[in-house]
Amino acid sequence: MKLNICHLYPDVLNLYGDTGNILCLKKRLEWRGIEVEITKLPIGASADFTQFDLFFIGGGQDFEQEVLLSDLHNGKSNEILAAVEDEKVFLCICGGYQMMGQYYLTHAGEQYDFIGALDMHTVGSDVRTIGNYMFKCTDLSGASTVVGFENHSGKTYLGKNVSPLGTILNGFGNNGEDLTEGARYKNVFGAYCHGPMLPKNPGFADFILQTALSRRYPDAELPPLDDGLEISAHDYMVNRLEKQSPVSG
Amino acid sequence: MAVSACRIAIKLLRLLGRGGTAIPGKIALKICPELLGYLAKDVKCVLITGTNGKTTSSRIIEEIFAKSGASYFANRSGANLINGITSIFIENSTLTGKPKKEYAVIECDEAASKEVCRLINPSVVLVTNVFRDQLDRYGEVTHTLENILIGIKNSPNAVICLNADCSLTASIATEIPNKVMFFGVDVPIYNDPVSEVSDAPHCIKCKHEYDYSYHTFGHLGGFYCPNCGYKRPETQVSVTEILDTGISSTTVRVSVFGDSEEIVINLPGGYNIYNAVGALAVSEAIGFKRETAKSAIATFSCGFGRMEQFDLGGHTARIILVKNPAGCNQVLNYLSSLSEKTVFVCCLNDNSADGRDISWIWDVNFEKLADMDEFIDEIYVSGIRSADMAVRLKYAGINESKLKIFDDYDSLIKAMEKQILPVVIMPTYSAMMDLRSKMSAAFGGKEFWE
Known part of the structure; x- marks a missing residue:
């Protein structure tokens, strides 16, 4: 068995620890004897999207946003849209998550049109939400509890055609108003959980991998791994956040 | 009044053994927010900022001051925000607020530098480099750079020493009227450096991707923008050859305004080469004897982790x-x-x-x-x-x-x-x-x- 992973825009969407997710996907496949090939697709590069099983898009800085948007509008947007409708698996974090939506309305009132793969949009605010947080995935997305770190000033609002990835247990999430976090549409998983979301959320990591594996090999099942260290990192943050008031990170 | 309150607080905290470095300044600034500016008025200040290497660079510069016999003080313990810096100025002032020393060597946090520069009006500013650091606090690297630039714009009388190999840091020069000295490393440092994400792959001026003639580490090296022509500037103080990398020291050949000098750096690691040439640039800017600076670089000790x-x-x-x-x-x-x-x-x-x-x-x-x-x-x-x-x-x-x-x-x-x-x-x-x-x-x- 083999999965092909595409790391989209590793040259600009690489804010703090995003490579940790790629490393986690890779190792958890290799430890199970499943072959994995990772293709980095930086700005300006092109590839046949139909060969990939799983796409990862990370978070980035505002500074590179223009470069990124012009590359997207040069053809990649359409390729991404087609891959999404083809039920390829996507994990999109923070800026990469926002980018999958319809548009971003800045705090100053400027609108940037995004890929539009997901029925959602983001509105800039003048307050940044920064801190550890935790949410519970919906049954549709594996029902595991995810801990991580959020750092964003954009508030994301989901439309009718997407469902949230999970429900906030502690922290801010999509917008701090409706207790939702992230989005799920077909096999796209989006979240604000920036940096290395997967390593200390092994249940969620395996749910993503299983989704990608099942799409290509309908009967394949991931055997369990020894996740002792991962689970202690996960449980440490769950316990710490449970002691805090639910609104603070 | 504010000065006296603060001095008493420092004495009390020292007696309690808590190493009071920031709290006295905090108390004093509550009482008189412009106190630091008043205390620094007659002190010639060297301000050291940047993401990495502030403390080591400050220790080398301090050693050059000590070996030159200059009258100076420094914020030694990494108390590099406005409260800690105010505390050290209070400690080195008389009860009426007159300075006890001629010079101050001040390590300053990047975000705090804009306000600290405005108050202390430094004679020399050293910017070591700009890397991604604590995004939860500073935001993206361009914000850090903006903060430092504002600080320098608040330092109209200072000579500015900038890392020529850092495309972010070097860009400051085109935004200011001050006299600038560039330092850097002209050659690669490691045979097999770790692969790492570049914190600045795109031109700060035009956002096109940089080309490099060589890398030292991170985004540092001989950068060149093929689109707008922004490139690593000419250096006044730079390493031309790595002669020996040891477990506890490094020996390099340095060109200082065209003179070739062999310099032993009393700490290992490529990043300390930058700290040493940055400090040497500061020393040249002040006008200390080069032999004194070389001897300080060869003997300083940093400690503190x-x-x-x-x-x-x-x-x-x-x-x-x-x-x-x-x-x-x-x-x-x-x-x-x-x-x-x-x-x-x-x-x-x-x-x-x-x-x-x-x-x-x-x-x-x-x-x-x-x-x-x-x-x-x-x-x-x-x-x-x-x-x-x-x-x-x-x-x-x-x-x-x-x-x-x-x-x-x-x-x-x-x-x-x-x-x-x-x-x-x-x-x-x-x-x-x-x-x-x-x-x-x-x-x-x-x-x-x-």
Whole structure:
């Protein structure tokens, strides 16, 4: 068995620890004897999207946003849209998550049109939400509890055609108003959980991998791994956040 | 009135043994917000800022002042925000607010530099570099750069010493009327540097991707923008040849305004080469004798968690502070030159001084440690986020049987003491502070405000 992973825009969407997710996907496949090939697709590069099983898009800085948007509008947007409708698996974090939506309305009132793969949009605010947080995935997305770190000033609002990835247990999430976090549409998983979301959320990591594996090999099942260290990192943050008031990170 | 309140507070805190470095300034600034400007009015200030290397650069500059016999003071303990800086100025003023010393060597946090520069009106500003650091606090690198630029614009009388190899730092020169001196390294430093994410792949002027004629590490090196022509500027002080890289020092050839000098740097590691030439540029800007500066660079000691050594009874422990991916990757570059079996210790905290977001550890190439497997006896992991650190090392390919997690520093110190192999400790800032004070108590060492 083999999965092909595409790391989209590793040259600009690489804010703090995003490579940790790629490393986690890779190792958890290799430890199970499943072959994995990772293709980095930086700005300006092109590839046949139909060969990939799983796409990862990370978070980035505002500074590179223009470069990124012009590359997207040069053809990649359409390729991404087609891959999404083809039920390829996507994990999109923070800026990469926002980018999958319809548009971003800045705090100053400027609108940037995004890929539009997901029925959602983001509105800039003048307050940044920064801190550890935790949410519970919906049954549709594996029902595991995810801990991580959020750092964003954009508030994301989901439309009718997407469902949230999970429900906030502690922290801010999509917008701090409706207790939702992230989005799920077909096999796209989006979240604000920036940096290395997967390593200390092994249940969620395996749910993503299983989704990608099942799409290509309908009967394949991931055997369990020894996740002792991962689970202690996960449980440490769950316990710490449970002691805090639910609104603070 | 504010000056007296503050002096009393410092005395009281010292007596309590808390190493009061910031609290007195905080009290005084509450009483008189412009106090720092008043106290610094007749002091010639050298201000050192930038992401990495502030403390080491400051220690070298301080040693040059000491060896020159200049009358100076410095904020020695990394109390580099406005409160701590105000405290040190109070300590070095008379009760009526007149300066006791001619010069001040001030290490300053990047975000605090805009306000501190406005108040102290420095004579020389050194910007070491700009890397990604504590995104939860500073935001993206361009924000850090903007803060530093505002500080420099608030320093109309200063000579500005800038790292020519850092495309972000060097860009400051085109925005200011001040006299600028550039320092840098003209050649690659490592044969096999760790691969790392560039913090600045795109031109700060036009956003086109840079080309490089060579890299030293991170985004530092001979950058050139093929679109707008922005490039590494001509240097006045720069390393032309790496002559010898040792376990405890480095020897380099440096061109200083065209003169060739052989310089021994009393600390190992490529990043300390930059710290040394940056300090040399400052020395030239002030006009100290070059021989004095060379001698200071060859003999200074930094301590305070920067390659600081402790004798654990027959074997040594070295503390090397790590703060961000760029700095930590450079420590790993250095460690990869070790040739004896070693015990590694990683202490990861997430207090505000460390950065509350620990995801940066995934941008550090800990895979390099896995490559050095034969020289690694065990890796001890401790600190508030020890479990996350252990996960990172597992995914880096470190054999889990070599990992030991310690929940508290007392048991960690006991385990290090029992060892017979040399120990290298890589702690984040607040972990370093806690560990250092426990190790000083157990094995001897200076109090941190000394």
